[in-house]
Amino acid sequence: MAPSAAARKQAVLSSLLHLLDIYKDALQEEERTFQLIKDFYVLVMRDAPNFPQLEGSVIRLHRLVESAELTDGSATQCSKQVKPLFRHFRRIDSCLQPRVAFRGSDEIFCRVYMPDHSYVTIRSRLSASVSDILTSVSEKLQYSEEQGQREEPLILVAVTSAGDKVLLKPDDGCIFTTLGINSHLFACNREELRSLVPLPEEVQLPPEDSHIHRIEAEDLANQLSAFHWELFSCVHELEFIDYVFHVERGRRETANLELLLQRCSEVQHWVSTQTLLCEGPARRTQLLKKFIKTAAICKQNQDLLSFFAIVMGLDNGAVSRLRVTWEKLPGKCKNLFRKFENLTDPCRNHKSYREMVSRMRPPVIPFIPLILKDLTFLHEGSKTFIDGLVNVEKMHAIAEKVRTVRKYRSNQLRLDTDVSPTHLQNKAYVRQFQVIDNQNLLFELSCKLEPNTQ
Template sequence: FFLLLLMYCTLDLFLSSSAETLLDDFLLTYTVFMTTDDLCQALLRQYPFTESYIQGGKEDDSDVSCRKRKVLHLVSQWTSLYKDWLHEDEHLKQFLKTIYRNVLDDVYEYPVLEKDLKEFQKILGMHRRHTVDEYSPHRKNKTFFHQFSVKENWLQHRGTVNETEEIFCRVYITEHSYVSVKAQVSTSAQEILKIVAEKIQYPEEELALVTVSFSGEKHALQPNDLAISKSLESSSRMFVYRKDLTDSLSPFSENEELQQRSVRILGINTWDLALELTNFDWSLFNAIHEQELIYFTFSRQGSAENTENLSLLLQRCNEVQLWVATEILLCSQLCKRVQLVKKFIKIAAHCKAQRNLNSFFAIVMGLNTASVSRLSQTWEKIPGKFKKLFTELESLTDPSLNHKAYRDAFKKMKSPKIPFMPLLLKDVTFIHEGNKTFLDNLVNFEKLHMIADTVRSLRHCRNNQFGNEVPSKEHHELKPYVNHLHVIDNQQALFELSHRIEPRV
C-alpha cells in the first residue's frame, strides 16, 4: 500500500488533486486501522539506504532520490496537517530527528534534498548552529536509526492536563446550578471567587470556595490555592459558600435562586452580546483538530484526552442552551420575562447573521425547552413580529429531510463560519456505523474517504478568520458575562421554577 501511495504522491508543482486527496484521506484516517508506531516504522523502511539499494540493483540513483523525496513529502504533509499535535510527543520528535539526520547524511550525494532539509529545519525548529559538520555525511553510524522504535501510539498518550491549559470549571452555587468558568488549571481560588461573586452579584468578601467530595467531606480553599487543580486531584465538586459573622460556612439554598436580582442582559446591546458569543465560540471551534472528530467517532481509546477541544465546544453549546432557560426562568416578573424572550430571539437572529450556527441552534433550543415553551402567559405577550421571526429561525433547525433547511442555508454562507457541531458529528457517525471498516480483511478506503471528506468541511469553515470587530466600549463587562455562564443543569429544577413563576391553571 505504501508503495502505491508514494507513487501517487508526485513532487510536481501541479500535484494532481486526486493524489493530494488520497494522501489527505490517508493522513486523516490512518489511526482507524494502524498505530502511529506502524506509520513511523513504515516510513523509515521506505526511506532507502543509498548503498544497499544501489549495490543490490533494486533501483538506480534517480529512483532512490525520487523515493527519498516522496517519503519526505509525505512526512512534511503529515506534520503540516497535525501541527502542534506532533510537537507535543517526545517520541515523534525523535522520529522527525531521525529522518532529519538521514537527510543530512544524504544531502551532499543528493543536492535535490536541500529544499527538504530546509523544510525539516523549520519543522524541528533547528537553529543555524546545527551545521552539517555536526552530522557529517561520512559518519556511517546508523545505530540510532536501527534502534529507534516508537512503542506507543502518540495519540494515546498526549499527557494529562497541564497548568497552562484552559478548561471549563463548574463552580456550583446550589446542588443544581453552577457558574461555568473558563480558566487555566493554575488559576487561584481568589481569581475564581472574584468571577463567581460578580456573576451572582454577591460581595466577594462574604463568600468562600469549598471543595465537596462525593462522600460529603468539605475542604475550604485558601485564596492562593490552585482551585481547579485541587478539585481535579480530589475528584470533587467546587461550591461557593457564604461566610457568616463568625466565618462559619453555609451553602446557598435552592429557593435563593428566585431572589430578586437585576437582569443585566436587558441592558446589553443584542448585536454586541451575539458578537461576544461568536468570538468565544470561534476561539473554541478554531482550536479543534480534524483528528478529534475521527477519535470522537471511533473512540479507539474511549478517552477524552484526544477530543478535548471538541468536547469544550459541545459543552459550550449545551451550556448556552441551559443559560437561555435559566435566565428566563429565574426572572419572576412577567414584563421583564417577555423582554428577555424578545432579547434572546434577536440574539439568535444576530448569531445567524454572524454565521455562528452553534450558538444559534443552542439559543433556539433553549427557547424551545419544555420548561420555557410552556410559559403561555409569557409567549402570549410576545409581539407578532417577534413570533414571526422566531418561526423563521425555528425553520432552520427543522430536522426533516436530514436537516435540509440548515444544510442549504449553511452551504450558502461564506467562511469563516461556525457549524452546528453535533450535526457534523452525527454525519461522521452515520458513515461509520453504516459502512464496514474492513472488507475481506482489507481496509475499506471508500468509507474512510467519505469520513475524511466530511471532516475536511472544517477547513472550508476556517478558510478565513473572523474580523477584529469588538463590542461597544460601554459594555466592558460583556466579555466576562458571556465567558462565564450561570446555568441550572437539572431539568427537574427548571420545571419547578417554571411552575413557580407560571403555575398550571
C-alpha cells in the same frame, strides 16, 4: 514508466513534511507517533548523501523535527503557565483574556471536594488519569501514611447538580473537560459514595440576573459570536477525528472540542435559566423578544452555534410551556421564531440547516454536534479495514468532512466592537454565565410561574 527511487523518496518526504506542517503540535502529544517520526528522520539523514536532489526537503525536515524537539524540551516547561478552564473563570481580568488552545500536557488548577464539601486545590495535567488525580489529592490531604492502613483506597466521583453520581475508573484520562456544566469532582471511599450530595450553591436558585435586561441584543450577539469564534479557532482538526474514532479507548486530545460542546450546552441552559428566573409575564415577554432578536443577529453573524443554542434554550419544555408569556409576543416575533425552529428542525437529516449553511461563505461557526454526528455515521457505517487493507473510500469521506471545518475558518471573523467600560463588562458577562442545568429544577420554576390549569 515506473518512478525512480529518488522520486518515490521525494513523494514520501513531501507527505511527511505536509503532516508535520499541519499537525506538529498535536503530534508532540502522541509520544509513540513522534518517536516514529524521529526514527524515520534518522533513516532519512542516513540516506541523504546518496540523493543530493532531496537536499531541500531534507533540510526542511531537519528544521521541523529540531524545532518540535526544542518546543517539547525543558525550556517550555520552565515558562509554562498554569491555565484555568473557561468555566472556572470568576475573575474579570482572566475571562477577558483571549482564548488559547489547550494541550494534554498543559497544567490546570482544579478543586476536588470531600463528602463534607471541604476541598483541596490540586495542580494537574489536563490529560491526567484518575489515579494521578487521586495521588495528588492524597498528598494534599496528607493521606500518604494513612492510605496504607485503609482497607479501601480513595475513589473519584463526578457529582452533577441533580445529584447523579458517576464513578470514574482509575485509568480514565482527560476528565476535567468532560465534566458537566455544574458537575464537581469528589474524592471519598466506597462507603461514603451514597452520602455524596451536590454543593449547596448548585441546588439553590441564583438571584434574577439584571445584566441581561441592560445589555442590548446586538452587543449580546456580537459578544457571543466573538467568544465562540475564539473557542472554535482553538479546536484542532485532529480533535474531530479523535472524538469519533477513540470512544472505546478514551479520548486523549479533544479538550478544546469538549469545551466548545459544553459551551453550546451552557448557552442553551443559560437562555432557559434567565427566562425562568424572570418574574412577571411582561418582563419575560420582553426577554423572549431579546433572545429571538439575539438569535437573528447571531444567524446574520453566521454564528450557527449560538443560533442553535438560543433556539434550543427557548424550545426547552420548561420554557415552551409558558403559554401566557408566549401569547404576549407580537405576531412578527412569533413568526420569526417559527422560521428559526424550522431551520433547527432535525427532520430529513437537518435538511433546512444544511441548505442554509451551504449558501454561507467563511467565516462560519457551524453547529458542531451535527459535524460530529456526520463523522460518527461515516465511521460506524463502514469498516476501517477491509481484507486487512485500509478502507480508503471511508478515509476520503471523513477527510472531506473535516476539510469543511478548515473552510469555515479560512477567513477571520471581524465584528464591530468598542473598548468602552460597558463593552468590557458585557464581554466579561458573556464569558461567565451562571446557569441551572437541572431539568427538574427548571420545571419547578416554570410551574411556579404558570401553574398547570388541569
